[in-house]
Amino acid sequence: MAVQVQTHASLSAAQQALGQGGTYLAGGTIVMRGVNAGAVQGLIVRATDPALRSITATGDSVRIGAGATMTDILASRDLDFLHPVARAIGGPQVRAMATVGGNLFAPHPYGDFAVALIALGARALLVQGSARPVEDLMRDRTRPPLIAAIEVPRPRDARAFGWLKVSRIKPKGVSVLSIALHLPRDGGRLRDVRVAFGAMGPNPLRSAGAERVLEGQSLDAAVIARAAQSACEGLDPPTDALASSWYRREVAGVHLGRLLERMA
Ligand SMILES: Cc1cc2nc3c(=O)[nH]c(=O)nc-3n(C[C@H](O)[C@H](O)[C@H](O)COP(=O)(O)OP(=O)(O)OC[C@H]3O[C@@H](n4cnc5c(N)ncnc54)[C@H](O)[C@@H]3O)c2cc1C
Numbered sequence: 001m002a003v004q005v006q007t008h009a010s011l012s013a014a015q016q017a018l019g020q021g022g023t024y025l026a027g028g029t030i031v032m033r034g035v036n037a038g039a040v041q042g043l044i045v046r047a048t049d050p051a052l053r054s055i056t057a058t059g060d061s062v063r064i065g066a067g068a069t070m071t072d073i074l075a076s077r078d079l080d081f082l083h084p085v086a087r088a089i090g091g092p093q094v095r096a097m098a099t100v101g102g103n104l105f106a107p108h109p110y111g112d113f114a115v116a117l118i119a120l121g122a123r124a125l126l127v128q129g130s131a132r133p134v135e136d137l138m139r140d141r142t143r144p145p146l147i148a149a150i151e152v153p154r155p156r157d158a159r160a161f162g163w164l165k166v167s168r169i170k171p172k173g174v175s176v177l178s179i180a181l182h183l184p185r186d187g188g189r190l191r192d193v194r195v196a197f198g199a200m201g202p203n204p205l206r207s208a209g210a211e212r213v214l215e216g217q218s219l220d221a222a223v224i225a226r227a228a229q230s231a232c233e234g235l236d237p238p239t240d241a242l243a244s245s246w247y248r249r250e251v252a253g254v255h256l257g258r259l260l261e262r263m264a
Pocket of ligand 1: 090
C-alpha cells in the first residue's frame with residue numbers, strides 16, 4: 001500500500017485528519033523506521049504549528065510543546081532538571097529529531113523521558129478533551145490521543161529529583177532499565193514520593209512497593225535497603241535482547257538503592 005503524507009498548519013486540523021485513521025508523525029525516529037519496514041502504511045499526518053516546539057515557564061510548572069525535541073529541552077534553562085534525562089536519549093542525531101510527544105509512545109525499551117515525566121507528576125494536554133496524567137496515558141498506549149503539550153511541575157529543589165539510566169553501551173545505549181525519583185521533603189521526611197521505572201514492564205510505570213516504604217520516612221540506610229528490596233513488588237519485567245526478566249528483577253533494587261544513596 002502507498003504512503004500518503006498530509007501536512008497541516010494546526011494540531012486540530014491534524015486531529016481531524018486522523019479521525020479517518022492514520023499515523024501521526026512527529027520526529028519520525030520510530031515512525032519512519034516503520035515506513036521503511038512496510039509496517040506503517042496508508043495515511044501519515046504531521047503538523048507544523050510553531051507552538052508544538054515552544055517551552056514556556058509559568059509559576060511552578062513548565063509547559064513543553066509535544067513537538068519539542070531532546071535538543072530543545074537541552075537548550076532550555078527552565079528545564080535544567082530534565083537535562084540529564086534528555087542527554088541520555090540516543091546520540092546527537094536522534095536527540096535533534098526525537099520529540100517529547102513521541103517518547104511517550106515509543107515502545108519498550110524506549111520511553112526514558114516518559115519515565116521522568118511520570119516521576120514528576122506531569123500532565124498531558126490533549127488536542128481534544130482535557131488534560132490527563134502522563135502516568136494514566138502509559139497504562140494503555142495502543143490508541144494514543146493526540147497530545148499538544150506536557151505540563152511539568154518543577155521539582156521543589158534540585159535535590160528532590162533524581163535520574164539514572166542503566167545501559168550496556170555508553171553513552172548511547174538503550175535502557176536495560178531507567179529510574180526517575182521525585183522525593184520532596186517536609187521537615188526531613190519524604191512526602192508525596194514518586195518512583196518511576198522504565199523497561200521494567202510493557203510501559204513506563206511506578207513502583208508501588210518502593211513508594212510505600214519511602215513515604216513519610218527520612219532517607220537513612222535502613223529505609224534505602226527496604227525500598228530496594230520492595231522495588232519489584234507487583235512488577236513483571238520483560239525479557240529482551242538486552243536483559244532477561246530475572247536479571248532486571250535482580251538489579252533494579254540495587255540501582256534504586258544507589259540512586260537513593262546519592263539523593264540522601
Ligand atoms: C538509534 C536510536 C536510539 C534511540 N535511543 C533512545 C533512548 O536512548 N531512549 C529513548 O527513550 N528512546 C530512544 N529512541 C527512541 C526514539 O527516538 C525516542 O523515543 C523519541 O522520543 C521518539 O520521538 P519521535 O518524535 O521521533 O516519534 P515518532 O517516531 O514521530 O512517533 C512515535 C510514536 O509516537 C506517536 N506520537 C508522536 N507525537 C505524538 C503526539 N504529539 N501525540 C500523540 N502521539 C504522538 C506517533 O504517532 C508514533 O506512534 C531511539 C531511537 C533510535 C532510532
